[in-house]
Amino acid sequence: MMTSRPRWLPHPGWLLLIPAVALLGGILGVPLWQSFWRSIGSGDWTLEHYSALFTDGVTLKVLARTGQAAAVVTIVTLLLGYPYAYLMTRVGPLWRSVLVVMVLMPFWTSALARNFGWLILLYDNGLVQRFIALFGFDDVVLYGTAQGVTLAMSQVLLPFMVLPLFSALGGIDRRLLLAARSLGSPPLVAFWKVYFPLSRGGVVAGCILTFTLACGFYVTPALIGSPRESLIAQLLGQRTTQLLDFAGAGALGTLVLVVTLVLVWWANRMGGSMATIGAVAGQTGTRR
Amino acid sequence: MTIGISRSSSTGPAGEPTGKGAQIRLESITKDFGLAHPAVDNVTLTIEPGEFMTFLGPSGSGKTTTLNLIAGFESLTSGTIRLDSQDVSTLPAHKRNLGMVFQNYALFPHMTVAGNIAYPLRERRVPKPEIERRVAEVLELVQLQGRDKHYPSQLSGGQQQRVALARAIVFNPRALLLDEPLGALDRNLRAALQLEIRRIHREVGTTLVFVTHDQEEAMNLSDRIALFHDGRIEQVGSPENLYAEPETLFTARFLGDSTVFALGDQPVTGPVTWEDERWAVDSGTVAQRARSGGPTALVVRPESVGIVRDRAQVPSGANSVRARVRDIEYMGAYRTLLLAVGQEGITGRARIPAADKNYALGDEVVAWWHPDAQRIVAA
Ligand SMILES: Nc1ncnc2c1ncn2[C@@H]1O[C@H](COP(=O)(O)OP(=O)(O)O)[C@@H](O)[C@H]1O
Ligand SMILES: [Mg+2]
Numbered sequence: 001m002m003t004s005r006p007r008w009l010p011h012p013g014w015l016l017l018i019p020a021v022a023l024l025g026g027i028l029g030v031p032l033w034q035s036f037w038r039s040i041g042s043g044d045w046t047l048e049h050y051s052a053l054f055t056d057g058v059t060l061k062v063l064a065r066t067g068q069a070a071a072v073v074t075i076v077t078l079l080l081g082y083p084y085a086y087l088m089t090r091v092g093p094l095w096r097s098v099l100v101v102m103v104l105m106p107f108w109t110s111a112l113a114r115n116f117g118w119l120i121l122l123y124d125n126g127l128v129q130r131f132i133a134l135f136g137f138d139d140v141v142l143y144g145t146a147q148g149v150t151l152a153m154s155q156v157l158l159p160f161m162v163l164p165l166f167s168a169l170g171g172i173d174r175r176l177l178l179a180a181r182s183l184g185s186p187p188l189v190a191f192w193k194v195y196f197p198l199s200r201g202g203v204v205a206g207c208i209l210t211f212t213l214a215c216g217f218y219v220t221p222a223l224i225g226s227p228r229e230s231l232i233a234q235l236l237g238q239r240t241t242q243l244l245d246f247a248g249a250g251a252l253g254t255l256v257l258v259v260t261l262v263l264v265w266w267a268n269r270m271g272g273s274m275a276t277i278g279a280v281a282g283q284t285g286t287r288r
Numbered sequence: 289m290t291i292g293i294s295r296s297s298s299t300g301p302a303g304e305p306t307g308k309g310a311q312i313r314l315e316s317i318t319k320d321f322g323l324a325h326p327a328v329d330n331v332t333l334t335i336e337p338g339e340f341m342t343f344l345g346p347s348g349s350g351k352t353t354t355l356n357l358i359a360g361f362e363s364l365t366s367g368t369i370r371l372d373s374q375d376v377s378t379l380p381a382h383k384r385n386l387g388m389v390f391q392n393y394a395l396f397p398h399m400t401v402a403g404n405i406a407y408p409l410r411e412r413r414v415p416k417p418e419i420e421r422r423v424a425e426v427l428e429l430v431q432l433q434g435r436d437k438h439y440p441s442q443l444s445g446g447q448q449q450r451v452a453l454a455r456a457i458v459f460n461p462r463a464l465l466l467d468e469p470l471g472a473l474d475r476n477l478r479a480a481l482q483l484e485i486r487r488i489h490r491e492v493g494t495t496l497v498f499v500t501h502d503q504e505e506a507m508n509l510s511d512r513i514a515l516f517h518d519g520r521i522e523q524v525g526s527p528e529n530l531y532a533e534p535e536t537l538f539t540a541r542f543l544g545d546s547t548v549f550a551l552g553d554q555p556v557t558g559p560v561t562w563e564d565e566r567w568a569v570d571s572g573t574v575a576q577r578a579r580s581g582g583p584t585a586l587v588v589r590p591e592s593v594g595i596v597r598d599r600a601q602v603p604s605g606a607n608s609v610r611a612r613v614r615d616i617e618y619m620g621a622y623r624t625l626l627l628a629v630g631q632e633g634i635t636g637r638a639r640i641p642a643a644d645k646n647y648a649l650g651d652e653v654v655a656w657w658h659p660d661a662q663r664i665v666a667a
Binding site: 173175176178179180181182183184185186187189190193194197198 | 359360361380381382384385386387388390392394395396397398407408411412455456459465
């Protein structure tokens, strides 16, 4: 039996959303609004803080550097993550669990411990440098450089690439590869023409996640990178905690948010699936 | 237009002589996955050019593995596979030039119908105008004109399977391999597509290997059936041959219904006994494999069994046995009596006219048949 309810009353199921909406509004919406409010002069309706971003000679440079670092991290994790995720679809349940645990390991270590761990590994004459030197690359400096930061960030962000990829690759019917081979494609061609296009949703989702998260990295570049090569999050930190320039920081934060949202929107149109991202964010949490 | 399709084969980019399709020879092929026994166990079979050959057998009997070995998706443990006497045992799948159709269609979801069908032609670097012409021809052959711009997900199961069929024949393969292509379709659609596949086979004239576990489908379609059992071929022959002259109990049971009387190890050259009955044997009905000793069984098809009320009515020279009516199945065109036969009460079947309503459950009857309608097989 259906119980009737006045048309203007929403379905009672919506009531369940109230706690979540209240929490999000309280801890995300309000502060976001506050910093935006400050960035436009707290009611003075000025755009000076925004124009300053484009004229101070620092912000744009740091923004570009951040974008570049995030892009490199995205490419590195894609190149590492694709074969990894592929392997995950090919092994049995036991080995799959092992691979998942391995890739999620960074999440279960504290951010500080992990970064100091990298610090020790990356120091001049540290383990990594000496290992690379075995192959003749004895002039690679990792501590205090963009390369070192890329390496450490890639490790943390790998799961955000691997998990959406795994979910996309796992859904591809392997018989399509057999079909392609029977139709005349050598294995690599079959992969490129059939398998890879079908994995595009996962690739785009993984790239959006990794790129946007990489744009916001703070601890890793601060500890491992050089102060002369700071990224956007450090700039934000500096403005809020040292310069106490909340209006400027608000403007910068808003700019970064808008740029990120535009990127996400664009990439989503390119074939990424927000559902995949949601599922993965749910699986991993978003601690950094 | 179908002529156009077979004619363009002479200009086929692989340069193979196509014509009627290739002969496929399996010479003692074995595939061992390291399980209890090989998935395909020393199978030898020659499939003639243009033949419609069906691999029939229960699930797990090695049909798919055999087909995958022919296609080149699996490597042989031992043995040789020849296409028109060319040894292709180690030739990779993409160089074998064989059209494959899968049960789940395996259409490329990111390509249109036309894109799917053009795929093998593009892989063979066929010029664009010719691709367009051949795609149009083959779409007509499978009666899907006007669907070329649809994506597979926009088509019904039957239409998708037609596209898969079109994609597999458009490049004039040396043979067509179909692995339970109708398994996912409902009954009516299956019947329609069976006719379709027969028509296409007639028009294209290629060698065709068709895998199914459905004996009715195998009987309807095939020139010959290879019946698989535990990785081996139990018997090869025309549908009539397998139905009327089974060599083994497995074959007799797999194709059609029958009443089975286990005869044990008694000699079958003369009259045989079963419980307290004594039956005449027509030596022409003793299977080759039942002559060499070992346990045998006597089988009778339901349509060969007559039912009477008592022994006096049994025609002279016929074999007969006491039975009790256990159930009656109305099949529309006829009725099937399910019988409890003999003292032991083994299950027997007899076919009676649909209009015959003289029998009721529990009736004591006598079942009879002529000795030339029975068959003695290896058990
Ligand atoms: N890739 C494989 N690895 C291990 N065992 C397999 C593989 N493919 C098939 N088998 C086994 O081989 C036997 C035959 O399988 P299959 O050829 O698929 O039978 P059918 O097609 O007649 O149902 C089965 O026992 C199956 O479990
Ligand atoms: Mg099978």
